Amino acid sequence: TASSFQGQKIVIIGAGLAGTLCAILLAQRGARVELIERQDFEPGADYSNRRSFNLTISSRGAAVLEAAGLWPRIKARTIPITGRMCHDGRGIQKFPYGRDESFALHGCRRADVNAELVAAAREYETVTLRSGYTLDGIDKRSGAVTISPVAGGPSETISDADFTIGADGVYSTMRRLIHRGERADFNQHFLDWNYREVFVPAGSDPDHPWVMDPNALHIWPRGDLMMFALPNPDGSFTGNFIYPSDRETDFQVPGLMGELFRREFSDVAGLLANPEETLKATPPSYFPTQRNTKWYYGDKFVLLGDAAHATVPFYGQGMNSAFESTAELIRCLEAVEPVARAKAFATYQAKRKPNTDTIADLSMTNFEELRSNFKHVMPKARRRAEVLLNRLFPDHFVPLHVQISHSLTDYRQAVDDCARRDRMLRWFGLDILILGFAAIDLVSRGIARLSADSAADF
Numbered sequence: 490t491a492s493s494f495q496g497q498k499i500v501i502i503g504a505g506l507a508g509t510l511c512a513i514l515l516a517q518r519g520a521r522v523e524l525i526e527r528q529d530f531e532p533g534a535d536y537s538n539r540r541s542f543n544l545t546i547s548s549r550g551a552a553v554l555e556a557a558g559l560w561p562r563i564k565a566r567t568i569p570i571t572g573r574m575c576h577d578g579r580g581i582q583k584f585p586y587g588r589d590e591s592f593a594l595h596g597c598r599r600a601d602v603n604a605e606l607v608a609a610a611r612e613y614e615t616v617t618l619r620s621g622y623t624l625d626g627i628d629k630r631s632g633a634v635t636i637s638p639v640a641g642g643p644s645e646t647i648s649d650a651d652f653t654i655g656a657d658g659v660y661s662t663m664r665r666l667i668h669r670g671e672r673a674d675f676n677q678h679f680l681d682w683n684y685r686e687v688f689v690p691a692g693s694d695p696d697h698p699w700v701m702d703p704n705a706l707h708i709w710p711r712g713d714l715m716m717f718a719l720p721n722p723d724g725s726f727t728g729n730f731i732y733p734s735d736r737e738t739d740f741q742v743p744g745l746m747g748e749l750f751r752r753e754f755s756d757v758a759g760l761l762a763n764p765e766e767t768l769k770a771t772p773p774s775y776f777p778t779q780r781n782t783k784w785y786y787g788d789k790f791v792l793l794g795d796a797a798h799a800t801v802p803f804y805g806q807g808m809n810s811a812f813e814s815t816a817e818l819i820r821c822l823e824a825v826e827p828v829a830r831a832k833a834f835a836t837y838q839a840k841r842k843p844n845t846d847t848i849a850d851l852s853m854t855n856f857e858e859l860r861s862n863f864k865h866v867m868p869k870a871r872r873r874a875e876v877l878l879n880r881l882f883p884d885h886f887v888p889l890h891v892q893i894s895h896s897l898t899d900y901r902q903a904v905d906d907c908a909r910r911d912r913m914l915r916w917f918g919l920d921i922l923i924l925g926f927a928a929i930d931l932v933s934r935g936i937a938r939l940s941a942d943s944a945a946d947f
C-alpha cells in the first residue's frame with residue numbers, strides 16, 4: 490500500500506532549485522514543509538549583488554516541471570537554444586542539437602528559475618519559507634535540526650519533523666553532518682580550470698537587442714582557454730570565461746588578462762567597454778565534481794540535488810539531474826509506508842547513483858570535447874555523421890547527446906544503448922561516413938586557404 494504525505498511535516502534545507510521544487514511536490518501531496526534558506530529570499534530582497542549564471546533546461550527537467558504543473562511559467566522565462574554556435578577563430582558555424590528545431594534546450598538565468606520556484610512554493614499555505622537561516626547541526630538519533638539566523642541571534646531547534654531533506658547545494662552542510670562518524674566515502678575533485686562571468690550588454694536596436702544569435706549556446710574553443718555565452722531575454726548575454734587555474738595570479742597583473750581576452754576573443758571583446766574590468770567584476774569560481782556513498786541516514790535525513798551528486802556543468806545536466814532525483818525521491822517515498830522510509834531512501838540512492846555517476850563522467854568528457862576537439866576534424870565529422878543518420882533513421886539512430894539532452898532514458902541506460910548501437914553500426918559503415926565528412930571538411934579548409942592565399946597574391 491502506498492503512503493501519502495498527508496499529516497507529515499518535512500524540513501528542507503536549501504531553497505535552491507531542487508529544494509523549492511521538492512517543497513512544491515510535497516505540498517501538492519499533502520505535506521507541511523518548512524524550507525530553510527541561508528540567503529535572504531524575502532520579497533523586496535536585493536538580488537543585484539548575487540552571482541547568477543545561465544543554464545539550459547532539457548527534456549528531463551522540463552518533464553519533471555510539467556508533471557508539477559510548473560513548466561508553462563518557467564518556460565516563459567526561457568529562450569529556445571537550437572544548437573551550438575562555434576566561434577573557432579576561423580569563422581562561426583552552428584551545429585544543430587538535433588534533426589529539427591524541436592530539439593531545443595531552454596536557456597535561462599538560474600536566478601530567474603529560482604525566483605519563479607520560490608514564488609510558486611509560497612503559493613502553498615502549507616509551505617513556510619524561512620530565509621536568512623542556516624543549518625547548524627543535526628541530532629542523528631531524534632532527527633532534530635538546529636538552525637540559526639545568518640544575521641546573528643539565538644539558534645533554534647526544529648524537533649517535530651518526520652524527516653529532513655538536505656538540498657543545500659554542492660558544499661552541503663547536511664552532507665558533512667550525515668557523514669560525521671560514519672563509514673562514508675566522499676570524493677571531491679576540482680577541475681584544473683576556473684571561470685569568471687562575462688556580461689555582454691544588449692545592443693541598441695530595441696526590436697532585436699541580441700548582438701549574436703539568440704538561439705544558440707555560443708562557444709569559443711581555444712584549447713588552453715575557452716568561453717561560453719548564453720542569451721538573456723533582455724538582449725544581453727552571460728558568458729563564462731574559462732582558464733587554467735594556475736593563471737589566477739595573472740589577474741593581478743594590470744592589463745594582462747584584458748590583452749589576452751582581446752586577442753583570443755576579439756568578437757566578444759569588441760562588444761565590451763572594458764574587457765579587463767568585465768573580467769575582474771566577478772570573483773573566480775571553480776568546477777567541483779562530488780560523489781559520495783551515503784545519501785541518507787536512517788529514516789530521518791536524506792540528501793538531494795548537488796548535495797548528493799554535483800557534476801561539472803559541461804553537459805548542462807546538473808539541475809536537470811537534480812530535478813530527476815527529486816521526482817525519484819518522491820516516487821520511492823510514495824511506494825512505501827512511512828515506517829519503511831529508510832528502505833525508500835536506500836532505493837532512491839540505488840536508482841539514482843549509477844545515473845548521477847554516469848552524467849558526472851560524461852560531463853568531464855564533454856569538457857574536453859568542447860574545449861578543443863570541436864576545432865578538430867574527426868569529432869566534428871562524427872557529430873555531422875550522427876545528425877545525418879538520425880535524420881535518415883530517426884527511430885533507430887539516436888546519438889548519445891540527443892539521448893542525454895532530449896530524452897527521458899536514464900543516463901546509464903543511454904550510455905549502454907549507444908555503445909551497443911555503435912558496435913552494430915560499425916558493421917554498416919559508420920566509420921566510412923565519418924571519414925567522408927572529415928574528407929569534405931579537410932577539402933573545404935584547403936580550398937578556403939588556397940583562395941585566401943591567392944587573394945593575398947593579388
Ligand code: FAD
Pocket residue numbers: 502503504505506507508525526527528542543544545546599622623624625656657658659661662729793794795796802804805806807808809810811
Ligand atoms: P543549489 O541550486 O546550489 O541550491 C542550494 C541552496 O541551499 C542555495 O539556495 C543555498 O543558499 C542554500 N544553502 C546552502 N547551504 C545552506 C545552509 N547551511 N543552510 C541553509 N541553506 C543553505 N545545470 C543544468 O541542468 N543545466 C545547465 O546548463 C547548467 N549550467 C551550469 C553552469 C554553471 C556555471 C554552474 C556552476 C552550474 C550549472 N548547472 C547547470 C548546475 C546547476 O546549477 C546545479 O546542478 C543546481 O543549481 C543544483 O540545484 P540544488 O538545488 O541542488 O543546489
